Amino acid sequence: MLPVTLALRRNLKPCSLTTYPYLTRTFSKSCSLWALARKQPGNYFTQERRFSTSPYRKSTETAKNEQINSSETNDPALVYNGPLSRTFRSLKIFSMSSLGLAVSLTPFMFIIETSLPFVAKVVLASTAVVTSTVSTALVAWCGKPYVSTIRLLTDSSKKVDQGSAQEGFQIETFDLALRSRFTNVYDPAFITETRRPFAKWELAEQVSLGKPGDNEALSEEVVAETLDRSGKVLGQWIVSWDEKGTQGTCRAKGKIQRHFNVHEELIPPSIR
Numbered sequence: 001m002l003p004v005t006l007a008l009r010r011n012l013k014p015c016s017l018t019t020y021p022y023l024t025r026t027f028s029k030s031c032s033l034w035a036l037a038r039k040q041p042g043n044y045f046t047q048e049r050r051f052s053t054s055p056y057r058k059s060t061e062t063a064k065n066e067q068i069n070s071s072e073t074n075d076p077a078l079v080y081n082g083p084l085s086r087t088f089r090s091l092k093i094f095s096m097s098s099l100g101l102a103v104s105l106t107p108f109m110f111i112i113e114t115s116l117p118f119v120a121k122v123v124l125a126s127t128a129v130v131t132s133t134v135s136t137a138l139v140a141w142c143g144k145p146y147v148s149t150i151r152l153l154t155d156s157s158k159k160v161d162q163g164s165a166q167e168g169f170q171i172e173t174f175d176l177a178l179r180s181r182f183t184n185v186y187d188p189a190f191i192t193e194t195r196r197p198f199a200k201w202e203l204a205e206q207v208s209l210g211k212p213g214d215n216e217a218l219s220e221e222v223v224a225e226t227l228d229r230s231g232k233v234l235g236q237w238i239v240s241w242d243e244k245g246t247q248g249t250c251r252a253k254g255k256i257q258r259h260f261n262v263h264e265e266l267i268p269p270s271i272r
Helices: 004-011 021-039 060-074 085-111 118-143 157-162
Strands: 078-081 149-152 169-174 180-185 191-193 201-203 206-208 220-227 233-241 247-254
Antiparallel strands (some): 180 220, 206 247, 220 233, 233 247
């Protein structure tokens, strides 16, 4: 058997470009372009790349979010911003949406004709609704104490810049319906650690002061209160002092936000 190269050499026939006019024109154009490229290689083998000096145009939503973040950052009273606020917000939206979808699709389980008996349909529908309800309640319980922002309670920003002692601070949280809840803590001494899961702080039930102060003349006083966005008081945390004004027992009035989940490493020393 002959090698492959010898077999191809015997079977292939010479070809002339004059026989194929299309190949002749293509070959002549290629030769012309190659000659020009050798004379001016920069025009054919390199491409000049220009960089635009015009500013980058951001979308309206991105610009709006940055404007909100910059306004919060420029707020002199703002001392804390929860890094997981958007995460908890998205989780609550997803949980509420899944609950609404489960409730709205439950009637279709009984309308659509299937081979399942009626008891099986009831069990299936109740399982879907109960599971979604429990998960939504769990998300609400875990995300309710998460703190979005903390602002100092001050009449002017000048006091904050000077670093003067503040009487209290305002804690912003959100409920399951994403409604803002503002808790004004007028005395940081009533903030203590908590054993509740998914929380770091709580309003203390018992307070003991080392020295008697102005509390002797006051039998009761409000040390914290929770308000909605319109400023309506939803709940209060009231302390009752003893005769000496050194021992205080606190009680809740209304719907007071008592527990708070914060990142303690981000809390400034002035309010710890």
